[in-house]
Every structure is written in structure tokens, then in C-alpha cells.
Amino acid sequence: MINLFNTHIENLSVHRVGNKSRNESTFLSETPYGLNDEIMPLLKEYFFKPFREKEENYYQFAHEVDLEYNEMFQLASQVFNNPSEIHEVSKKITQHLFEQSNHPHIKNGEVYVTYFTNVSIDNNTVDAIG
Numbered sequence: 001m002i003n004l005f006n007t008h009i010e011n012l013s014v015h016r017v018g019n020k021s022r023n024e025s026t027f028l029s030e031t032p033y034g035l036n037d038e039i040m041p042l043l044k045e046y047f048f049k050p051f052r053e054k055e056e057n058y059y060q061f062a063h064e065v066d067l068e069y070n071e072m073f074q075l076a077s078q079v080f081n082n083p084s085e086i087h088e089v090s091k092k093i094t095q096h097l098f099e100q101s102n103h104p105h106i107k108n109g110e111v112y113v114t115y116f117t118n119v120s121i122d123n124n125t126v127d128a129i130g
Helices: 040-052 073-080 082-101
Strands: 008-017 108-120 126-130
Touching: 008 082, 008 126, 040 108, 073 082, 073 126, 082 108
Parallel strands: none
Antiparallel strands: 008 108, 108 126
């Protein structure tokens, strides 16, 4: 069970990714988004609302050969090993998404990458990336 009551948003990076096949580009923000007490409740509602559904689904990284070859797993590991690098890693995540956007029907849009603390999953308190 996921409990987000005590969860705190430590960092938020906002970027824009285009579709490579339509010659759109990416926009990578230079600094993380400035969090304050006014915006925090709105962000929590935005990020946490999908987790209030009755059925919880858990997903995990996979790779045909070895998990170490999964680029997103590597980027997530980099963040958990050094949380202060979240903004730089968020740029790499956005670039990875851009490189995967090869179908002409994939729309451009914002990419939000955030670092959460005090996430309770099955009664274990952990950090998370959203």
C-alpha cells in the first residue's frame, strides 16, 4: 500500500520535449523550479491524485539481458546514489525521452521530474522519483 500523507517534494525540474520525427527540439531548464508554500499543495494534488485509485499497480524496470543495461534504471540509480544530482539527471531523462520519440503521432509536451522523500510503501519509508 502506498501512503503519501507525509511525503515531501524536495525538488522539481520542468523541461519540454519535442518529437524528433517532426524536427521539434527540447527545452531544458537551467535550474529546478522554485518551490514555495503556496505552490506545494497544488503540486502534491497534481502528482499524488493518480495514486488514490482503488487498484494499486507496481511496475519495475526490466531488460532482456541485464537490468544494468536499462538506461532509465541507470539514471534512477544515479539519483538515489546522489540526490543532489536530480536536476542534471532530469535533463538526461528528458533527452532519453526525446531520443525515443520517433513516431510522428507522439505529441510534444512538458516533462516533470521530481524527488520525493518520506514515501510509505508497504509500511517502509523510502525516497522516490516521479
